Amino acid sequence: MNRVVVVGAGPAGLSAALRLAAAGCEVTVCEQASVPGGKACSVTSGGYVLDAGPTVLTLPETIAEALACVGEDAADWLELMPVDPAYRAHFADGSRLDVLTDTDAMADQIARVCGAREAEGYRRYVAFLRALYRYECREFIDRNVDSVRQLLSPGLARLVALGAFRSLDAKAASCLRDPRTRRLFTFQALYAGLAPHRARALYAIISYMDAVAGVVHPPRTAHRPPHAGPRPRRGPQRRRSQPTGHQRGDSAR
Numbered sequence: 001m002n003r004v005v006v007v008g009a010g011p012a013g014l015s016a017a018l019r020l021a022a023a024g025c026e027v028t029v030c031e032q033a034s035v036p037g038g039k040a041c042s043v044t045s046g047g048y049v050l051d052a053g054p055t056v057l058t059l060p061e062t063i064a065e066a067l068a069c070v071g072e073d074a075a076d077w078l079e080l081m082p083v084d085p086a087y088r089a090h091f092a093d094g095s096r097l098d099v100l101t102d103t104d105a106m107a108d109q110i111a112r113v114c115g116a117r118e119a120e121g122y123r124r125y126v127a128f129l130r131a132l133y134r135y136e137c138r139e140f141i142d143r144n145v146d147s148v149r150q151l152l153s154p155g156l157a158r159l160v161a162l163g164a165f166r167s168l169d170a171k172a173a174s175c176l177r178d179p180r181t182r183r184l185f186t187f188q189a190l191y192a193g194l195a196p197h198r199a200r201a202l203y204a205i206i207s208y209m210d211a212v213a214g215v216v217h218p219p220r221t222a223h224r225p226p227h228a229g230p231r232p233r234r235g236p237q238r239r240r241s242q243p244t245g246h247q248r249g250d251s252a253r
């Protein structure tokens, strides 16, 4: 049996550990912090438990898939509530838009607030977002890419044809003429640290995950203490560790 050590019990390390365990490896997870979770941790202060990182989660099925690998049901581990509307935007002119996951309901609302033509543009933008997600996920995110050459796939040509390498702002403006809807469906690039006018349209995948696929909220904080849930029946071993190996950026502090 292969023995594997995973360094770091954040979402990435935990997901890798579950998948490796499911593939038959003997997995040990080393974590320098006292609890797993990484940035999805919570801080207790003055009797309140506060989420330090995610308060809402996108694509909850990725968590379910990782747990299903080791025969666990995500519902036994996490309570997730859909957040709908995902956002409520108030604009300077006094108008308001709720971001609804239901495309038809959202289009109706945009038609009421911004006009029928804008609603039509929204539907075209959602079609773009769905296609973008499909190609990016299938050909790049969900695939192992070991060399630049492997990036040169038919998926890349499809993304070019979709306009995924244009400026995000310009791509959105080709569908959304109203600055309110444009802001509502492009600001998500800021999550990756990029203003929409500096980002490629590729980053609109975050808008898809957020405003089209929808977000969920774990009501009892994003982080759940390790003793609160059941132990995986055939999951990895946990181990609290000192920082493992060399950490880039470490100073002599």
Ligand SMILES: Cc1cc2nc3c(=O)[nH]c(=O)nc-3n(C[C@H](O)[C@H](O)[C@H](O)COP(=O)(O)OP(=O)(O)OC[C@H]3O[C@@H](n4cnc5c(N)ncnc54)[C@H](O)[C@@H]3O)c2cc1C
Binding pocket: 007, 008, 009, 010, 011, 012, 013, 014, 030, 031, 032, 033, 036, 037, 038, 039, 040, 052, 053, 054, 055, 056, 057, 058, 241, 242, 243, 244, 245, 246, 247
């Ligand atoms: C303020 C904030 C809000 C966010 N909001 C959202 C949100 O709403 N929705 C969402 O989906 N995402 C959100 N995120 C992003 C999400 O938290 C991260 O994408 C996710 O935590 C990344 O997981 P990771 O496992 O890659 O890294 P991390 O979560 O950083 O985990 C890495 C782990 O490795 C450990 N580690 C590192 N080096 C060593 C070592 N040498 N030895 C031992 N252990 C080590 C660390 O202690 C840590 O526990 C947010 C993040 C922040 C900071």
